[in-house]
Amino acid sequence: MCDPAPVGPLVHRCQKCNAVGAGKKLLRCRGCLAVRYCDINHLKADLPSHKSTCNRLRKARVKLGKEAALVRDLPADGDMPGNIFENGAGDFWRLPGTKKYMKARYNFAVKHLYILGTLDSTQVALRHMQDMLRLDRYDKNRVASIGCLVDLREIFEGTDVFGSAESILGKIPMFEHTVASLLLRLELLVDVIDVIKARKVLSRTPLPVELQNVIEQSVVRSQLSVHLYKKSTQDLLKTEYFLSELFTVEQPLKIEPEWIDDSYTARNLARQSYPAWRGTEGVLQLLSDARACAVKALEIGLEDFKHPESMYISFSDKAWRLTWKYLQWAVEDATYLGPPAERPSERYVKHHPEFKSDIHDRYFSSELLEGLRRMLVKTLYGVS
Incomplete structure (x- = not known):
């Protein structure tokens, strides 16, 4: 199980006491880079419950980096364009050797970062999902559908909710x-x-x-x-x-x-x-x-x-x-x-x-x- 998603608007808050970091700089976890704390004491106090989530995030980030390196090193030929992350954008999923990378990126962005629910994790997850859509216009991982669930209070501002x-x-x-x-x-x-x-x-x-x-x-x-x-x-x-x-x-x-x-x-x-x-x-x-x-x-x-x-x-x-x-x-x-x-x-x-x-x-x-x-x-x- 991951750390429970915070209750309330997407703002920087302490993972231990839920205090909002308005007017003060919160300490960010150096391992996962996704949660923050009021001070080192709160970080240490929350470590037993946060450690497993932190380790999973770090492992997912390392795995994504390895898969990205493998894709980047793929030799260019008739089926594989050079500079694949730019020249292969749009049809990325259809290119050989890219599926493991896209799955690793989906796991990191959606199953680890987004599900954590903090402001840091949500912002990074959205950047990953936006780039995944740039790479794969067919959206095989259906990341586009997740965007409407990020923060409905912001996304639907101005929507005619009283309409049909x-x-x-x-x-x-x-x-x-x-x-x-x-x-x-x-x-x-x-x-x-x-x-x-x-x-x-x-x-x-x-x-x-x-x-x-x-x-x-x-x-x-x-x-x-x-x-x-x-x-x-x-x-x-x-x-x-x-x-x-x-x-x-x-x-x-x-x-x-x-x-x-x-x-x-x-x-x-x-x-x-x-x-x-x-x-x-x-x-x-x-x-x-x-x-x-x-x-x-x-x-x-x-x-x-x-x-x-x-x-x-x-x-x-x-x-x-x-x-x-x-x-x-x-x-x-x-x-x-x-x-x-x-x-x-x-x-x-x-x-x-x-x-x-x-x-x-x-x-x-x-x-x-x-x-x-x-x-x-x-x-x-x-x-x-």
């Missing part, structure tokens, strides 16, 4: 773009929750409106959400916009993707997108809360789980399959500031006969939805 799924994904999106849209919408939903909570707290404190606006703007983390403070609380609470239109999972996923190779694609995409999912504060916690609401519903018999292979599906797996269905409960709980025993989900469970008819079934039926569910469950949470 097609406006974000295009008419025939790739599976990776679908997951990117899903994460983007969840990030925006988390910001909506934070604004609502801030307003509830501020309503109990007599502050000037101008100061309240400043506080609200500082609550949201995404540049996409800076306009939320201008909307009324009633607009923010309209679930038809934020849970049905903005983030109904069927909307971005009902479009058939360009391709999907079932579980293999889902596993690889889960690994590639892990830093983005973990780095987006509040998203995984919101999904966990939605699953907890689904567990409550299953325990009291509110859910009559219907599936062709229901008898073979574990209780835990049933709860994960119902996660999206109970996302609205999780959102209502997240914006509630009262006693835990009186949260909306607790009231729904207590009076469940009254709410059973108001819940609409949304099960994972397509191969794409099932692959995405497994991606989130198995890789991000490590459970089935």
Whole structure:
């Protein structure tokens, strides 16, 4: 296992205490050149957990250097151009003797650097991926699809996230773009929750409106959400916009993707997108809360789980399959500031006969939805 990806925006931060290095120079690990520390004491304290990751990165860098030297020394002939890294650009993958180098570079950039999730590792990984695309225009390693998962808060700045799924994904999106849209919408939903909570707290404190606006703007983390403070609380609470239109999972996923190779694609995409999912504060916690609401519903018999292979599906797996269905409960709980025993989900469970008819079934039926569910469950949470 590699070091866990940091939570929050891509900035230099201490790998040990997570302190952001604003205004001070952090000490960089000389081995991997990918993580930083406040001082030598934090570096030494983190060495036991970081050592294995550091060693793997160094070995991958050495292997890449060796493969690059072998390719550089290939003799020029009828099939092999001289100065291969320049004259062979575009058709690099098709040239004999280059595949091991490209695989070594992919492993170093994606499987070691990018997955680490730090600012240093992400920047270097992106430079490698951009050059790999220059060398291989056919993109046999599919590095282009990883770019949309690097930092969605920056990449999608200015995107019309309130528009249709097609406006974000295009008419025939790739599976990776679908997951990117899903994460983007969840990030925006988390910001909506934070604004609502801030307003509830501020309503109990007599502050000037101008100061309240400043506080609200500082609550949201995404540049996409800076306009939320201008909307009324009633607009923010309209679930038809934020849970049905903005983030109904069927909307971005009902479009058939360009391709999907079932579980293999889902596993690889889960690994590639892990830093983005973990780095987006509040998203995984919101999904966990939605699953907890689904567990409550299953325990009291509110859910009559219907599936062709229901008898073979574990209780835990049933709860994960119902996660999206109970996302609205999780959102209502997240914006509630009262006693835990009186949260909306607790009231729904207590009076469940009254709410059973108001819940609409949304099960994972397509191969794409099932692959995405497994991606989130198995890789991000490590459970089935």
